Amino acid sequence: MGGIQQNRTIEPLSDTSIIVTFGREINSSIHNEVQAFNHYLDQFPFKGFIEYVSxxxxxTIFYDPIIVRENRGDAEFRSAYEIVHSFVEHGLNQMERDVVQKTREIEIPVCYGGEYGEDLEVVARHNNLTTDAVINIHSKGDYLVYMIGFAPGFPYLGGMSKEIATPRRSNPRTSIPRGSVGIAGEQTGVYSLDTPGGWQIIGRTPLELFRPNDNPxxxxxxxxxxxxxxxxxAEYNEYKEKIT
Structure with missing residues (x-):
């Protein structure tokens, strides 16, 4: 356990939300702190708590200011924000930053190139590599899911090699099929829905990342x-047949 570090900030985002920032760099250490605070919120939600988005x-914590104030105890002089701010400070002091959480290791099959990866050659040319080399580098990486965003189920991953980093397309596509695996700068990700996008598409997975009828x-x-x-x-088509 430890006190609030200087690189952490607690600020109002709106009348019903507060944002806790743990640093400015994207790295595993800060990610672990974010996860530890999420774990604390799961265990100790306050009265008026609605949800959090990491x-x-x-x-970012969203709350109902009326309920927060109704459960203020003897703190009549404090605003809902001040009460939530106090809760956040306490949580940051109490949370276990070395929370041991069971890490899930998930394999995502990808059919690279061809009709499912039309930008694979673009990535190869940009980095003076062969397409096989791009596939090898991309598939050998160890990736960490930092957050889910942009679209339901879309993972922002860390861990891609700079050897295959490639800028976004100058002209984004109006529709990219779900399951498409792309590269944008030094990031890689998987489209969970059919959406517009400017990532360089190098392959596609038959897995469904967003399953609205499942929980979660x-x-x-x-x-x-x-x-x-x-x-x-052929293996891609076999996967699709099993899923459907």
């Missing part, structure tokens, strides 16, 4: 470790 370096509805969650596995087009 990001790369921050956690997303395949991945922050803290998961991901490994991409190259598969052939």
């Amino acid at each position: 990001a790369f370096t921050s956690v 509805p997303t395949l991945l969650k922050p803290g998961d470790k991901i490994q991409f596995k190259p598969i052939t087009l």
